[in-house]
Amino acid sequence: MQYSYSRIRCFRECPRAFRYEYIDKLKVPEFETIEAFMGSRVHEVLERFYGSILKGSEPHLDEVHGLYADLWDKHMSPAVVVNNETLSAGDYRSAGAKCLEEYYHSYKPFEKEKTIATELMVRIDLLGEGSYKFIGFIDRLDRNGGGIYEIHDYKTSRSLPSQKKKDGDEQLALYELGIRQNMDDVREVDLVWHYLRHNAEIRSKRTGKDIENLKGSLFSTIKRIEESVVDDDFPAYRTNLCAWCAYQEACRDGCRGNAGRQTSLKIYEKSDDKV
Numbered sequence: 203m204q205y206s207y208s209r210i211r212c213f214r215e216c217p218r219a220f221r222y223e224y225i226d227k228l229k230v231p232e233f234e235t236i237e238a239f240m241g242s243r244v245h246e247v248l249e250r251f252y253g254s255i256l257k258g259s260e261p262h263l264d265e266v267h268g269l270y271a272d273l274w275d276k277h278m279s280p281a282v283v284v285n286n287e288t289l290s291a292g293d294y295r296s297a298g299a300k301c302l303e304e305y306y307h308s309y310k311p312f313e314k315e316k317t318i319a320t321e322l323m324v325r326i327d328l329l330g331e332g333s334y335k336f337i338g339f340i341d342r343l344d345r346n347g348g349g350i351y352e353i354h355d356y357k358t359s360r361s362l363p364s365q366k367k368k369d370g371d372e373q374l375a376l377y378e379l380g381i382r383q384n385m386d387d388v389r390e391v392d393l394v395w396h397y398l399r400h401n402a403e404i405r406s407k408r409t410g411k412d413i414e415n416l417k418g419s420l421f422s423t424i425k426r427i428e429e430s431v432v433d434d435d436f437p438a439y440r441t442n443l444c445a446w447c448a449y450q451e452a453c454r455d456g457c458r459g460n461a462g463r464q465t466s467l468k469i470y471e472k473s474d475d476k477v
């Protein structure tokens with residue numbers, strides 16, 4: 203199996219959803235939450251923005267707003283759903299535009315010599331011996347002098363996590379492992395999250411021991427996935443994440459399902475029951 207951090211996270215959040223997504227590959231009516239839609243448009247704009255900078259031209263703020271509006275209109279469809287009854291799609295559109303404007307003012311002038319790639323695909327060999335391969339995408343990779351790299355990640359979530367939480371974040375640490383495996387001159391790697399709705403930046407560094415612990419943590423989840431496949435045991439974890447799950451219908455049917463699937467029909471009601 204080709205792994206990604208999304209797969210690991212999906213299994214940890216709900217093994218049942220993991221089975222529907224990656225093993226059964228269930229076809230469900232397509233939908234996208236407005237939060238994800240807005241995040242995708244903001245990411246696209248920043249990708250193109252830094253793409254222009256890489257080519258030597260710095261777009262003006264008006265062009266940033268224009269591109270965002272064009273992409274929003276082009277991609278908007280009835281499949282985009284607004285779950286929050288107190289907010290409209292227009293509110294999310296404005297929130298995304300504000301994210302971009304504040305980011306622009308905070309980071310201008312943009313240092314074109316630093317960014318070396320956007321939406322960079324990175325391959326990671328978790329244990330370094332070829333058995334567990336991951337793939338990931340880095341929003342932006344910068345290289346400063348002296349082999350110092352920065353992995354940048356854009357977030358449009360409403361919440362702003364603590365420094366402690368980001369110091370334990372596994373996804374960018376995994377990408378750091380990939381950068382160290384794929385680049386020759388890496389001396390240091392900074393992990394940088396841009397929480398755009400707060401116009402805030404959080405930075406973190408990992409030690410060699412942190413990276414070893416990360417490998418152990420991901421390997422342990424992979425082993426649980428492998429056991430689940432062998433035993434056909436994918437319990438459903440009922441949490442508030444169910445409200446955003448694409449498999450709610452299938453999951454309900456499964457809960458009423460036949461005895462042949464009994465081992466995989468356990469329902470955990472509390473989030474404390476998560477892996």
Ligand code: SF4
Pocket residue numbers: 216218219438439440441443444447448449450453454
């Ligand atoms: S609805 Fe909830 S319990 Fe069912 S698969 Fe989705 S996340 Fe898991």
